[in-house]
Amino acid sequence: MQFAIVLYPGFTSLDVLGPYEVLGRLPDAEVVFVADEPGLVRNDLGSLSIDVVATLADVTAPDVVVVGGGPGQLEQMSNTGLHEWLRTVDRNSAWTTSVCTGSLLLAAAGLLDGRRATTHWAGLDQLAGFGVTPSKQRVVIDGHYATAAGVSAGIDMALTLAGLIAGDDVAQAVQLVIEYAPEPPYDAGSVDSAPAAVVESAMSKLSG
Amino acid sequence: MQFAIVLYPGFTSLDVLGPYEVLGRLPDAEVVFVADEPGLVRNDLGSLSIDVVATLADVTAPDVVVVGGGPGQLEQMSNTGLHEWLRTVDRNSAWTTSVCTGSLLLAAAGLLDGRRATTHWAGLDQLAGFGVTPSKQRVVIDGHYATAAGVSAGIDMALTLAGLIAGDDVAQAVQLVIEYAPEPPYDAGSVDSAPAAVVESAMSKLSG
Numbered sequence: 001m002q003f004a005i006v007l008y009p010g011f012t013s014l015d016v017l018g019p020y021e022v023l024g025r026l027p028d029a030e031v032v033f034v035a036d037e038p039g040l041v042r043n044d045l046g047s048l049s050i051d052v053v054a055t056l057a058d059v060t061a062p063d064v065v066v067v068g069g070g071p072g073q074l075e076q077m078s079n080t081g082l083h084e085w086l087r088t089v090d091r092n093s094a095w096t097t098s099v100c101t102g103s104l105l106l107a108a109a110g111l112l113d114g115r116r117a118t119t120h121w122a123g124l125d126q127l128a129g130f131g132v133t134p135s136k137q138r139v140v141i142d143g144h145y146a147t148a149a150g151v152s153a154g155i156d157m158a159l160t161l162a163g164l165i166a167g168d169d170v171a172q173a174v175q176l177v178i179e180y181a182p183e184p185p186y187d188a189g190s191v192d193s194a195p196a197a198v199v200e201s202a203m204s205k206l207s208g
Numbered sequence: 209m210q211f212a213i214v215l216y217p218g219f220t221s222l223d224v225l226g227p228y229e230v231l232g233r234l235p236d237a238e239v240v241f242v243a244d245e246p247g248l249v250r251n252d253l254g255s256l257s258i259d260v261v262a263t264l265a266d267v268t269a270p271d272v273v274v275v276g277g278g279p280g281q282l283e284q285m286s287n288t289g290l291h292e293w294l295r296t297v298d299r300n301s302a303w304t305t306s307v308c309t310g311s312l313l314l315a316a317a318g319l320l321d322g323r324r325a326t327t328h329w330a331g332l333d334q335l336a337g338f339g340v341t342p343s344k345q346r347v348v349i350d351g352h353y354a355t356a357a358g359v360s361a362g363i364d365m366a367l368t369l370a371g372l373i374a375g376d377d378v379a380q381a382v383q384l385v386i387e388y389a390p391e392p393p394y395d396a397g398s399v400d401s402a403p404a405a406v407v408e409s410a411m412s413k414l415s416g
Contacts, residue, residue: 150387172396179358181397189389
């Protein structure tokens with residue numbers, strides 16, 4: 001089973017590497033990182049570069065597609081080559097998925113028309129502009145589309161997907177292997193629970 | 209503030225990239241991935257390669273050191289150059305930290321003698337062999353050592369550390385930026401909560 005993970009300059013690493021850690025551990029999983037061009041692709045923080053060996057043209061029939069977000073997503077909104085690739089591989093994919101603002105790329109490619117989907121909390125309004133019904137759920141499954149909320153939500157999306165693909169027992173074994181029994185030291189991970197000053201501070205970080 | 213993240217062949221990516229996503233977002237953070245040699249370092253699953261530009265010799269005074277685990281940790285138990293580097297940088301580090309079986313490397317370097325520490329659930333017994341008191345806590349702080357349980361626990365460790373380094377407000381803003389309000393679809397992330405058959409399956413995955 002082939003999992004294609006899309007990278008582009010300015011991607012947020014945990015968006016894609018959270019799901020990678022889960023999906024890459026499924027039986028017979030083959031993961032390929034894919035980008036417009038081969039070579040090193042640098043993330044949003046500028047200090048992490050991942051080596052990409054496959055171009056979009058090389059990967060024609062992935063079973064699962066994962067598109068992450070990050071500041072670089074904005075530039076990809078006009079990458080018609082990527083959108084065309086997404087539409088093409090989506091025709092035969094078992095699952096087309098996104099994390100964070102990656103869903104805006106699926107939406108820009110026209111894949112989420114009339115669907116329910118989610119994205120990073122700061123991007124929910126934008127989804128509606130594409131004829132998508134935005135959801136504040138952490139993981140949304142609609143048809144063969146799985147979308148996750150911001151950054152770390154990709155881990156929950158991938159475990160949900162792992163269960164749908166390989167069964168609950170396998171998904172749970174992967175959860176235990178990665179010891180995913182989270183204990184955040186604060187309750188500030190959602191706009192509903194974070195103090196107002198923290199929301200403001202996070203928004204200024206995101207717009208900076 | 210410089211954060212040095214140690215990589216070696218066969219590392220588990222989320223071990224180090226979970227903390228990276230948190231710590232790299234702290235004000236004035238400079239993150240450097242460091243390894244024995246420069247170039248691409250490939251992970252345990254074999255499908256992810258990170259480009260390392262700094263050798264251990266290049267990084268002499270990091271403020272924070274992060275050592276992750278993974279199957280490749282076993283080979284590093286006899287990497288005396290790495291152990292020597294860890295002892296040296298530890299003398300001036302504000303925090304020396306580990307995720308998963310990375311703590312076995314800190315222990316092998318002699319840094320955790322008489323300390324409380326944690327590691328991946330499957331590695332807790334090994335810690336005791338190094339004169340360390342193993343703890344089943346998800347995050348253990350003892351002196352200027354912060355150790356995390358398996359793989360995904362590095363995110364919780366890093367948020368705890370973020371609070372200690374930059375204050376609760378900043379740590380919470382980072383938590384909200386990465387929307388870390390986890391909702392695992394199963395309750396199988398710890399040996400205490402996972403069904404017995406899942407524990408058995410996870411152990412066979414880990415030993416395979």
